[in-house]
Amino acid sequence: SIQVLAQFGTLLQFGNASGKKSYVSNEDLHKSCRSIKGFSFGTMRALKPDMVEKAANNVVDLLADGTVKIEIDQVFPLTEAKKAYRHFQTRKHQGKILLYMNQ
Numbered sequence: 001s002i003q004v005l006a007q008f009g010t011l012l013q014f015g016n017a018s019g020k021k022s023y024v025s026n027e028d029l030h031k032s033c034r035s036i037k038g039f040s041f042g043t044m045r046a047l048k049p050d051m052v053e054k055a056a057n058n059v060v061d062l063l064a065d066g067t068v069k070i071e072i073d074q075v076f077p078l079t080e081a082k083k084a085y086r087h088f089q090t091r092k093h094q095g096k097i098l099l100y101m102n103q
Contacts, residue, residue, distance in 0.1 A: 002024050002028050002029075002034060002036075003028075005032075005034050006034075007032045007033055007034065008032075008033045008034070009034050009035075010034070010035045010036070010037060011034070011035070011036045011037070012036075012037050012038075012039070013036060013037070013038045013039070014038065014039040014040070014041075024036060070095070070096060071094060071095030071096065072095050072096050072098060073087075073093040073094055073095035073096060073097055074087060074093065074097055074098075075097075075098045075099075075100060076097070076098070076099055076100075077099070077100060077101075077102065078099050078100065078101045078102075081099055084097050084099055
């Protein structure tokens with residue numbers, strides 16, 4: 001909420017997967033010198049695909065050479081998705097929780 005943002009503070013908004021619109025008045029920003037910055041990966045991908053491709057290639061390189069490792073906490077078969085979700089809800093996992101499908 002903009003109301004809890006400190007004077008001269010900056011709110012960084014990204015994601016917005018819910019699609020819900022947010023409303024902030026200009027007065028709320030101006031009277032407290034607050035600012036808002038937003039980021040949308042979808043927009044970035046559509047308008048600057050070369051930049052996204054370069055970043056993605058850099059990430060793939062970091063994964064390939066082992067600089068960045070993806071930690072896997074636990075793997076569940078898709079038939080145990082509820083169990084995997086319960087494990088996720090405990091917030092005790094470290095790393096990714098994966099579901100796999102039998103073929």
